[in-house]
Amino acid sequence: MPGGDPERGWPCWWYLRVDGLAQNERLTLDLAGSNLPARNNGKSTGKPLAAYWAMPERATFSTDGKTWRHTAPGKRDDGRIRYEITGDGGPLWIAWGPPFTPRDTDDLLAFAAKTLPAARPFDLARTREGRPVRGLCVSEATNAAPPGIWIHARQHAWESGSSWVARGLVEWLVSADADAQWLRQHAELFIVPIMDVDNVATGNGGKEANPRDHNRDWDDQPVYPEVAAAQKQLRAFIKAGRCDIFLDLHNPGPGDPTFFYTLDNALLKEPMITQRDRFIQFAYGRISKIKPLIPMSNQPKTTGASYHPLWRNISANWGCMNGNPHTVSLCLETIWNYQNCTTEGYRAVGKNLGLAIADFQRGKLAAK
Structure with a gap:
C-alpha cells in the first residue's frame, strides 16, 4: 500500500x-x-x-x-x-505516475538556460525544511513593463502530471517556434514546476496537509514561504497593472477529463469574466485537438463557498479577488487516469497551453 x-x-x-x-x-x-x-x-x-x-x-x-x-x-x-x-x-x-522531482526541475532549468539566454532560473524561496523552490523567468520583451504571466504546478505533491505539463510548456517556450518567440517578445513569464517541494522530496501526498496545504494557504499570513514569495511577485504585477494571467496546474479526480476550475461569476466583475472565458476557449481549442487524444471538457467547474471551507485561500481564487480587473486566474486540471496520459501526453498539454496563451495575448494586443 x-x-x-x-x-x-x-x-x-x-x-x-x-x-x-x-x-x-x-x-x-x-x-x-x-x-x-x-x-x-x-x-x-x-x-x-x-x-x-x-x-x-x-x-x-x-x-x-x-x-x-x-x-x-x-x-x-x-x-x-x-x-x-x-x-x-x-x-x-x-x-503511481511519472515521477518529477526537484532534480528534474534543476535539469529542466539548466536545459532552458542553455537553450535560450533570455531564460533565467531563479530561487523563489526556501521551504520550511530548507529546500529551494526553483523557477524560470523568460522574456525578450523590450517594453519595460510587459504583461506578467505566472504559472506554477504541484501545489499538491502527488499530482506529478502537473509538473510534466509545466515541463512541456517550458520546452516549447524556449524553442524556435514562431509563436513561442512572439510570446517571449510580448510578455514576462514565470514558471515554477514544483511548489510543494518538501512533500515531493519526502514522498508525501501534500493535498489536505495539516494545518493546510499549499492551495489552501493563499491568505495574508501564509504558512509556506514559497506561497508568500509567489504572492509578493504577483502583487508587484498587480501594483503595476500588468497581472495578465495566473495559472495553477493540477491533476483532478481519477474519472475526470481535463478541465478548468473557475471562481463563480457572481463573485467576479467585467472585464474579468469575458477575458477568462476567452482564454478558456483558446485553451480548449488547442488542448482538445491534441493527438493522441487528451480528453478535455469545455465546461469549467467552480470553486466557491460550497467547494471547500478555505475556498477564499485557493490560489486561483486569490488571483481573481486580488488581481487587476483584466486578470485571468484559473486552475487547469489535466487528466491522469487515461491511456494517453504519458510524459509525452502531459508535455503536449504544456505546449498547447503555451500556444493558447500566445493566441490569447495576441488577440488582446490586436484589440487595442
Missing part, C-alpha cells in the same frame, strides 16, 4: 525500485489502498482515503529511471489492483 504521513497529505502516491529481476522475469505488483485515516476539508475524516486515488488504471514504470512508460491495465480484485511488468535484467522503477 502507499506510504506517506496523512498529516502531510493524502497517502495515495507511491514510487519504488525493484532489483534482482532476471531478463524476461515477470513481476506482479499487488497494491491496496492506505489503511490510515486521511484528512479532508481541513480536518481528519477518521477513515482511510478511497483506494481508487492510489490505483491508476495503468501504473508507470522505467528501466533507467528517466524514460517512463505505462504498464498494461491492472487487474482489480476485491479492493486491490495487480500490475504486471517484465524485467530486463536490471533495476526497475515503478510508480
Whole structure:
C-alpha cells in the first residue's frame, strides 16, 4: 500500500525500485489502498482515503529511471489492483505516475538556460525544511513593463502530471517556434514546476496537509514561504497593472477529463469574466485537438463557498479577488487516469497551453 504521513497529505502516491529481476522475469505488483485515516476539508475524516486515488488504471514504470512508460491495465480484485511488468535484467522503477522531482526541475532549468539566454532560473524561496523552490523567468520583451504571466504546478505533491505539463510548456517556450518567440517578445513569464517541494522530496501526498496545504494557504499570513514569495511577485504585477494571467496546474479526480476550475461569476466583475472565458476557449481549442487524444471538457467547474471551507485561500481564487480587473486566474486540471496520459501526453498539454496563451495575448494586443 502507499506510504506517506496523512498529516502531510493524502497517502495515495507511491514510487519504488525493484532489483534482482532476471531478463524476461515477470513481476506482479499487488497494491491496496492506505489503511490510515486521511484528512479532508481541513480536518481528519477518521477513515482511510478511497483506494481508487492510489490505483491508476495503468501504473508507470522505467528501466533507467528517466524514460517512463505505462504498464498494461491492472487487474482489480476485491479492493486491490495487480500490475504486471517484465524485467530486463536490471533495476526497475515503478510508480503511481511519472515521477518529477526537484532534480528534474534543476535539469529542466539548466536545459532552458542553455537553450535560450533570455531564460533565467531563479530561487523563489526556501521551504520550511530548507529546500529551494526553483523557477524560470523568460522574456525578450523590450517594453519595460510587459504583461506578467505566472504559472506554477504541484501545489499538491502527488499530482506529478502537473509538473510534466509545466515541463512541456517550458520546452516549447524556449524553442524556435514562431509563436513561442512572439510570446517571449510580448510578455514576462514565470514558471515554477514544483511548489510543494518538501512533500515531493519526502514522498508525501501534500493535498489536505495539516494545518493546510499549499492551495489552501493563499491568505495574508501564509504558512509556506514559497506561497508568500509567489504572492509578493504577483502583487508587484498587480501594483503595476500588468497581472495578465495566473495559472495553477493540477491533476483532478481519477474519472475526470481535463478541465478548468473557475471562481463563480457572481463573485467576479467585467472585464474579468469575458477575458477568462476567452482564454478558456483558446485553451480548449488547442488542448482538445491534441493527438493522441487528451480528453478535455469545455465546461469549467467552480470553486466557491460550497467547494471547500478555505475556498477564499485557493490560489486561483486569490488571483481573481486580488488581481487587476483584466486578470485571468484559473486552475487547469489535466487528466491522469487515461491511456494517453504519458510524459509525452502531459508535455503536449504544456505546449498547447503555451500556444493558447500566445493566441490569447495576441488577440488582446490586436484589440487595442
